[in-house]
Amino acid sequence: MAPPSDAPAQPAGDASDNTNDHLVQSDNPEHPANLIPSLCAKFWTLGWVTGTGGGASIRDDDLVYIAPSGVQKELMKPADIYVLSLAAQAKSLDRRSRMYLRSPARYKPSQCTPLFLAAFTKRNASCCIHTHSHWAVLVTLILETQGPGNDREFRINNIEQIKGFGRGFDRPGNLGYHDTLRIPVIENTAHEEDLTEFLEEAMERYPDAYAVLVRRHGVYVWGETVHKAKTQCESLDYLFQLAVEMKRLDLPWITKIEPVKPTRA
Ligand SMILES: CSCCC(=O)C(=O)COP(=O)(O)O
Numbered sequence: 621m622a623p624p625s626d627a628p629a630q631p632a633g634d635a636s637d638n639t640n641d642h643l644v645q646s647d648n649p650e651h652p653a654n655l656i657p658s659l660c661a662k663f664w665t666l667g668w669v670t671g672t673g674g675g676a677s678i679r680d681d682d683l684v685y686i687a688p689s690g691v692q693k694e695l696m697k698p699a700d701i702y703v704l705s706l707a708a709q710a711k712s713l714d715r716r717s718r719m720y721l722r723s724p725a726r727y728k729p730s731q732c733t734p735l736f737l738a739a740f741t742k743r744n745a746s747c748c749i750h751t752h753s754h755w756a757v758l759v760t761l762i763l764e765t766q767g768p769g770n771d772r773e774f775r776i777n778n779i780e781q782i783k784g785f786g787r788g789f790d791r792p793g794n795l796g797y798h799d800t801l802r803i804p805v806i807e808n809t810a811h812e813e814d815l816t817e818f819l820e821e822a823m824e825r826y827p828d829a830y831a832v833l834v835r836r837h838g839v840y841v842w843g844e845t846v847h848k849a850k851t852q853c854e855s856l857d858y859l860f861q862l863a864v865e866m867k868r869l870d871l872p873w874i875t876k877i878e879p880v881k882p883t884r885a
């Protein structure tokens with residue numbers, strides 16, 4: 621059956637209408653133009669990029685690789701990827717207009733683009749992942765029930781998976797078991813791009829955070845490398861799911877546990 625005429629076309633991997641195609645052509649599976657589609661296909665199986673929502677972007681030095689908007693992210697091809705230069709973008713007087721080095725004609729770039737750029741420019745991240753995970757959304761809903769003043773930060777401690785997080789931008793090492801992981805929550809907006817100023821403001825308030833939750837929407841997670849962004853996103857999703865189950869069992873997310881001293885025989 622033919623799709624309705626107003627349905628967004630699915631990526632077909634046809635780059636014939638583009639210039640600078642060499643920017644997305646590589647046999648290396650680690651090339652960002654190959655990695656974004658393969659990561660998004662994995663994220664779809666986790667429920668992170670369902671129904672065109674969510675996505676991922678990768679920065680390689682000055683070049684930023686971006687998925688198309690409104691497409692099923694698990695089906696896109698390297699030829700569907702947009703590429704822009706951070707240096708060229710920085711010179712642009714109009715913050716909202718973007719000069720793409722490669723721009724597939726049939727789509728628009730992801731609405732998440734300015735949020736991904738914030739992670740790259742303000743945190744020197746190399747990868748930013750945006751999920752619509754149920755667990756992320758549920759955590760923001762649970763926090764909402766705790767009322768104004770207590771609903772703008774997710775906090776958890778004394779859980780082993782917290783060690784999956786770096787200590788912060790430009791700070792060596794990872795969090796420890798007894799450390800408290802803090803993730804700011806911002807309110808959702810009618811359009812994804814309008815989240816940018818609130819995400820940037822949360823980054824200012826939480827200089828060491830690697831993620832920002834968006835109420836009733838999902839989460840943005842970044843890292844200094846693709847590997848670290850993915851590890852942190854997985855760790856966070858694990859912690860969000862655990863937190864939802866803990867809440868169901870009436871268990872607190874923050875506990876006071878004294879460090880156990882190792883005994884020597
Ligand atoms: C049903 S998804 C609505 C937009 C959104 O929240 C999102 O993450 C995807 O935006 P994109 O422009 O990348 O399709």
Ligand SMILES: [Zn+2]
Nearest residue numbers: 673674750838
């Ligand atoms: Zn989204």
